[in-house]
Amino acid sequence: MKIVAKFGGSSLANAKQFAKVKAIVEKSKPLIVVPSAPGKANKKDYKITDLLYMCHQLVDHGLHCDEVYQLVESRYRTIVADLALDFDVDGMLKETKQAIVDGASKAYCASRGEYMSGMILAKYLGYAFVDPKDIIRIADGQWNEAVTRRQVTEKLQGQMPCVVPGFYGGDAQGEVVTFSRGGSDITGSILAACIAADCYENWTDVSGLLAVDPNIIADAKPMPRVSYKELRELSYMGAMVLHEDAIFPVKEQKIPIHIKNTNCPAEAGTLIVADIEQSDGVVTGIAGRQDFMVFSVEKAFLHEETGFYRKLVSVFETNRITIAHMPSGIDSVSVIVAEKDARGKEEKIIKEIGIYCAPDAVDISYQLSLIAVVGQGMVSTKGVAARLFKSLAASAVNIRMINQGASELSIIIGVENRDFEQAIAAIYNEFH
Amino acid sequence: MKIVAKFGGSSLANAKQFAKVKAIVEKSKPLIVVPSAPGKANKKDYKITDLLYMCHQLVDHGLHCDEVYQLVESRYRTIVADLALDFDVDGMLKETKQAIVDGASKAYCASRGEYMSGMILAKYLGYAFVDPKDIIRIADGQWNEAVTRRQVTEKLQGQMPCVVPGFYGGDAQGEVVTFSRGGSDITGSILAACIAADCYENWTDVSGLLAVDPNIIADAKPMPRVSYKELRELSYMGAMVLHEDAIFPVKEQKIPIHIKNTNCPAEAGTLIVADIEQSDGVVTGIAGRQDFMVFSVEKAFLHEETGFYRKLVSVFETNRITIAHMPSGIDSVSVIVAEKDARGKEEKIIKEIGIYCAPDAVDISYQLSLIAVVGQGMVSTKGVAARLFKSLAASAVNIRMINQGASELSIIIGVENRDFEQAIAAIYNEFH
Numbered sequence: 076m077k078i079v080a081k082f083g084g085s086s087l088a089n090a091k092q093f094a095k096v097k098a099i100v101e102k103s104k105p106l107i108v109v110p111s112a113p114g115k116a117n118k119k120d121y122k123i124t125d126l127l128y129m130c131h132q133l134v135d136h137g138l139h140c141d142e143v144y145q146l147v148e149s150r151y152r153t154i155v156a157d158l159a160l161d162f163d164v165d166g167m168l169k170e171t172k173q174a175i176v177d178g179a180s181k182a183y184c185a186s187r188g189e190y191m192s193g194m195i196l197a198k199y200l201g202y203a204f205v206d207p208k209d210i211i212r213i214a215d216g217q218w219n220e221a222v223t224r225r226q227v228t229e230k231l232q233g234q235m236p237c238v239v240p241g242f243y244g245g246d247a248q249g250e251v252v253t254f255s256r257g258g259s260d261i262t263g264s265i266l267a268a269c270i271a272a273d274c275y276e277n278w279t280d281v282s283g284l285l286a287v288d289p290n291i292i293a294d295a296k297p298m299p300r301v302s303y304k305e306l307r308e309l310s311y312m313g314a315m316v317l318h319e320d321a322i323f324p325v326k327e328q329k330i331p332i333h334i335k336n337t338n339c340p341a342e343a344g345t346l347i348v349a350d351i352e353q354s355d356g357v358v359t360g361i362a363g364r365q366d367f368m369v370f371s372v373e374k375a376f377l378h379e380e381t382g383f384y385r386k387l388v389s390v391f392e393t394n395r396i397t398i399a400h401m402p403s404g405i406d407s408v409s410v411i412v413a414e415k416d417a418r419g420k421e422e423k424i425i426k427e428i429g430i431y432c433a434p435d436a437v438d439i440s441y442q443l444s445l446i447a448v449v450g451q452g453m454v455s456t457k458g459v460a461a462r463l464f465k466s467l468a469a470s471a472v473n474i475r476m477i478n479q480g481a482s483e484l485s486i487i488i489g490v491e492n493r494d495f496e497q498a499i500a501a502i503y504n505e506f507h
Numbered sequence: 508m509k510i511v512a513k514f515g516g517s518s519l520a521n522a523k524q525f526a527k528v529k530a531i532v533e534k535s536k537p538l539i540v541v542p543s544a545p546g547k548a549n550k551k552d553y554k555i556t557d558l559l560y561m562c563h564q565l566v567d568h569g570l571h572c573d574e575v576y577q578l579v580e581s582r583y584r585t586i587v588a589d590l591a592l593d594f595d596v597d598g599m600l601k602e603t604k605q606a607i608v609d610g611a612s613k614a615y616c617a618s619r620g621e622y623m624s625g626m627i628l629a630k631y632l633g634y635a636f637v638d639p640k641d642i643i644r645i646a647d648g649q650w651n652e653a654v655t656r657r658q659v660t661e662k663l664q665g666q667m668p669c670v671v672p673g674f675y676g677g678d679a680q681g682e683v684v685t686f687s688r689g690g691s692d693i694t695g696s697i698l699a700a701c702i703a704a705d706c707y708e709n710w711t712d713v714s715g716l717l718a719v720d721p722n723i724i725a726d727a728k729p730m731p732r733v734s735y736k737e738l739r740e741l742s743y744m745g746a747m748v749l750h751e752d753a754i755f756p757v758k759e760q761k762i763p764i765h766i767k768n769t770n771c772p773a774e775a776g777t778l779i780v781a782d783i784e785q786s787d788g789v790v791t792g793i794a795g796r797q798d799f800m801v802f803s804v805e806k807a808f809l810h811e812e813t814g815f816y817r818k819l820v821s822v823f824e825t826n827r828i829t830i831a832h833m834p835s836g837i838d839s840v841s842v843i844v845a846e847k848d849a850r851g852k853e854e855k856i857i858k859e860i861g862i863y864c865a866p867d868a869v870d871i872s873y874q875l876s877l878i879a880v881v882g883q884g885m886v887s888t889k890g891v892a893a894r895l896f897k898s899l900a901a902s903a904v905n906i907r908m909i910n911q912g913a914s915e916l917s918i919i920i921g922v923e924n925r926d927f928e929q930a931i932a933a934i935y936n937e938f939h
């Protein structure tokens with residue numbers, strides 16, 4: 076098993092967490108370990124990256140950064156001391172401070188959190204240290220795949236097993252550049268793709284991706300398996316998951332991502348896979364978004380009219396409003412859009428629909444929530460729709476819209492905002 | 508109660524039927540009675556209108572029409588004789604034949620079926636006879652409302668109660684013109700609208716409009732009440748009902764249409780009304796159409812792309828294909844169209860979607876049936892969707908599409924063609 080293992084900030088917040096990481100690494104033996112900067116070990120902690128940004132700002136304004144940098148020094152010194160590591164932490168901290176004081180770039184300063192984490196972790200694990208500046212090529216916030224792949228082959232392959240700090244790489248001039256979005260997650264994903272890993276382990280402080288918002292279902296369970304596509308649908312609907320940029324490199328090569336909990340490594344976590352051949356459960360996850368509005372357009376014989384749909388969608392396009400869904404009846408079409416996109420433009424839109432589409436009537440309604448019930452095996456499983464709507468009926472939720480048929484993965488249901496949480500809870504309790 | 512009563516061909520097929528009509532008229536006292544030409548009293552009968560068209564054709568080819576016209580004569584003579592009516596049927600028949608032989612227009616010839624029915628019925632009922640040629644103005648197959656309303660006021664109001672034959676009117680030159688579609692139904696509807704009737708009774712040989720296709724449910728029951736809008740949805744989906752042109756004049760004025768059975772006048776029939784405030788049943792009717800196909804377009808982030816929908820619908824528009832429905836998921840849209848419209852164009856359409864929309868994938872599937880479950884009170888009634896999908900699950904029907912939300916009136920469900928009848932039966936049995 077070729078494994079790339081990324082550890083988040085909370086997994087490296089202190090020596091105790093470093094020790095957990097070591098235990099995990101000794102067991103699963105990843106070829107590449109990608110560390111974040113130390114995160115908060117407790118609520119009073121500062122994030123190292125925030126402190127380093129502050130140092131850069133102070134220096135940039137001609138001020139001293141000593142006091143702030145002492146907080147950085149103290150964190151790393153404590154970690155090294157607590158690990159009883161034979162490591163020249165003072166030398167590393169002094170060198171870094173000198174660079175900051177000498178006016179290093181903002182990206183360089185920010186990247187030192189991961190860099191110093193990586194230096195310590197490499198020593199602690201007995202892994203080689205490889206600086207991503209020389210491996211991962213970044214241009215305009217995006218990775219350059221061709222150059223990175225060449226550099227991985229030339230400079231990284233011989234060094235494994237190794238530690239490669241997350242969050243940054245180098246530009247064509249060899250300067251440090253950070254990713255604009257996705258952080259260390261994307262570094263791990265890129266390296267997993269470049270060495271064609273069998274699995275990309277993403278170690279966090281949660282036991283996987285939850286099947287539903289824990290603010291609605293307090294004891295929400297993680298999803299054991301979820302496909303990339305299911306994840307996209309859930310994430311579009313607001314479920315908090317990995318950033319799309321962090322999924323893209325491994326998704327291309329169908330490398331699974333394993334979300335695991337550093338604090339409970341025995342727990343199964345969530346495996347994100349390219350395809351689920353046999354579905355574990357009927358419904359993988361549930362997510363939703365509130366505050367949509369509906370333009371209901373009524374016109375007799377609209378389906379016999381050439382260009383009706385084109386004219387209708389053009390009205391929204393020219394008003395720069397994205398159409399979320401467009402369910403249609405016999406003589407009616409509803410255009411569902413986010414309230415924030417269309418608020419204040421209602422009169423203009425109705426007027427334009429009147430001019431271009433000559434409808435019999437146009438109505439507006441607000442406060443619609445959309446709920447995506449996602450599951451690969453769901454649509455082809457008989458009786459799922461029945462269970463779904465029975466559960467909603469039992470909790471007295473009125474269904475304003477149903478949309479199934481485009482995706483093999485999901486049924487999208489529209490309910491009143493006020494029924495939003497109740498509807499999600501009803502569906503979750505039916506299927507979990 | 509101002510009533511206009513139209514009687515269909517089977518209601519006037521012979522003297523026995525004329526007697527039933529008289530009993531009905533004596534009870535409900537309509538101000539205007541609109542008769543059709545005598546229809547088939549039994550399977551061996553010819554339709555009078557067909558015979559009259561044949562006469563016209565024969566004369567037009569320089570041939571004798573005597574033998575065919577004898578069939579016409581015999582029908583009317585028998586009716587008058589059986590009714591023991593003091594009416595100069597020979598004079599009427601002779602005059603009509605002379606006009607046909609003298610080369611009267613096709614419309615004139617065809618209209619004589621209703622004309623002669625009306626002459627006999629007026630005598631039989633003791634009603635005045637008014638020729639619609641002088642009342643209903645037709646241009647290009649459509650009625651001219653303004654002229655007709657003026658003529659009704661000038662020439663009809665003083666004559667009521669009266670018989671006005673259906674199916675024809677007059678043009679600006681005073682020539683007889685027939686309606687292109689809708690037949691006598693439209694005459695009744697126009698006159699009901701013009702005199703602002705309280706009810707337009709439409710007497711047929713069925714006990715109302717059935718809630719479902721009797722070929723699927725043998726003992727299908729009629730709908731007691733149905734709104735114009737519900738009827739439109741059912742009729743779009745293939746349910747056999749009145750022609751749209753025949754509904755339009757009364758619909759405008761919210762005059763109810765009462766479909767009644769001449770052979771069982773005590774039965775409630777179906778009342779077609781402008782609005783149903785309190786729904787009688789949850790599901791008013793069920794209708795469906797087979798042989799749709801689906802273009803499933805998959806593209807990540809399509810909802811964030813300006814103009815995606817416009818480009819997609821334009822492909823179908825330029826190929827002159829009407830879009831029936833367009834359900835959408837998160838990263839996918841399905842375009843549902845009639846197979847007959849898109850057959851043979853699949854490759855071209857896929858290619859064009861590829862060029863204009865740059866999708867990740869386009870799939871085609873065939874043999875989809877759409878079923879409209881129609882009922883005014885349905886969407887706002889909690890638990891209806893649950894019962895609907897439970898009934899489908901129980902009969903092992905796999906649901907390929909659900910579309911609810913555009914119309915307050917209906918849920919549209921997509922199933923495989925092979926599940927079509929089973930699905931309709933399951934829904935009907937659940938709700939009736």
